[in-house]
Amino acid sequence: MSNPRKQVLLVQHRLFQYRVPLFERMRELAEDRNIDLRVIHGQPTDAELVRKDQGHLDWADQVRNRYISLGGSDLVWQPLPQELANPDLCVILQLNRVISNYPWLLRRKFGRTKVGYWGHGANLQAEDSDSLRERWKRALSHQVDHWFAYTDATVDLLVGSGYPANQITALNNAIDTNGFRAQCDAVTVEEIADLRTELRVPDGGHLGIFCGSLYAEKRLDLLLEAGDILAERFPGFTVAVVGDGPGRAMLDAAAKPWMRTVGVKFGAEKARYFRAGSVMLNPGLVGLHILDSFCAGLPMVSTRNAKHSPEIAYLRDGENGILAGDGAEAYAEAVARLLADGEFRQRLAAQARADGRAYTIEAMADNFMGGIDRCLAA
Structure with a gap:
């Protein structure tokens, strides 16, 4: 007798472009397990639209978010299609502002639906880690059946707070590194030369690459000072x-x-920039773009005390990148060391590229579905 088909929801307040390959792969794995995997997402706010990073999935369930401004924050209510009201497992993002999450946490105590959190384990960019908002987040972090943790750094944080280790899955958060690595490898010498001409980089001049969303935590002020x-x-x-x-x-x-702002680039077009660069400049928050640098073999330079996302765990100072001290002089000196010492730069580049092979969409999807299996079976 075959096992009954399970239904699992992945609820996203909006769909990021870089998540699309992950969900496509997870859907394939879910079918092999007789799991009906559904992705539910809403639309970005006007402020989020500026980042131009939204994605599209033909098979996803798209709903219309309702946004409420309160105290300088946008609260989100995300409706759910009626036919998806009673899944076996609902995985939600660990976000205080998504108020439609709270009914799921309540229903978990009284219904058959299990609830999982997917997130960092804490707001790593919070100004005050002991604020009422952060204490509320910590209290709720234990009110779920399973945790889908971004990296081992999130696992350590959760276990340290008392959450059971056997109910945590480390995902090793990733982008489509195999795809981007292939795109980087396909860039020709002629394409690099054409891009350098387009950017007005003189012969023998070094090209630094900054890649990511442009907001305060990225320390753009430090980028300007160190760049001078x-x-x-x-x-x-x-x-x-x-x-x-x-x-x-x-x-x-x-x-x-010395600066060229070129806007958002994806895929092969983005690969041209990474292959033309000598170093990746990321003075502030390090997130998933560290894997772009690994794919291209482009050493990243960041700072130790920035408000990093969990992916900072992938950077090993002096081995596959550099963590500099705070301040423009310290940051510029760390970058200068790479630019002046080609042998050192190539050693870090080779290690970055080697390390990047451990972080793939395929491995992340396997980890995610393994955690779903354990949660459903518990």
Whole structure:
């Protein structure tokens, strides 16, 4: 007798472009397990639209979010299609602002639906880790059946708070690294030369790459200050800023002669920038873009005390990248060491590329579905 088909919901307040390959792979794995996997997502806010990072899935259930502004925050109510009201497992993001999460936490105590959290384990960018908001998040973090943790750093945080280790799955958060690595490998010498000409990088000049959403935690102010120091020290030094967001206006207003703001790039177009670069500049928050740097063999330089996401666990200082001290002088000095010492730069680049093979969408999907299996069976 075959096992009854289980239904699992992955609820996202909005769909990011970089998550699409993960969900496609998970759906394939779910079918092999006789699991009906559904992705439910809403639409971004006007402020989030500026980042131009939304994705599309033909088979996802798209709903219309309702946003409420309260105390400087946008609260989100995300309706659910009626036919999906009683799943076996609902995996929600660990976000205080998504108020439609709370009925799921209540229903878990009285119904048959299990609930899982997917997240960082805490707001790692919080100004005050002991604020009422953060204490509320910690209290709720134990009110779920399973945790889908971004990295081992999240696992350590949860276990340290007393959550059972056997109810946590470390996902090793990833992007489509195999795909992006292949796109990087396909970039030709001629394409690199054409891009350097397009960016007005003089012969012998180093090209630094910043890639990511443009907002305060990325330390764009530090990028500007350190860039001035590096441009003076290395003639022809140029920075390509790949990305968009609310911080772009500040960069454009600064009008630095060594900076080129090129907007959001995806796939093969983004790969051209990474292959043309000498170093990846990420003075602030490190997130998933560290895997872009690994795929391209482009050493990343960040700072120790930035408000990093869990993916900072992938960076090993002095081995596959550099964690510099705070301040423009310290950051510029760390970058300068890479630019001036080609052998050191190549050693870090090779290790970054090797380490990147451990973090793939395929492995993340396997980890995720393994956690779903354990949660459903518990």
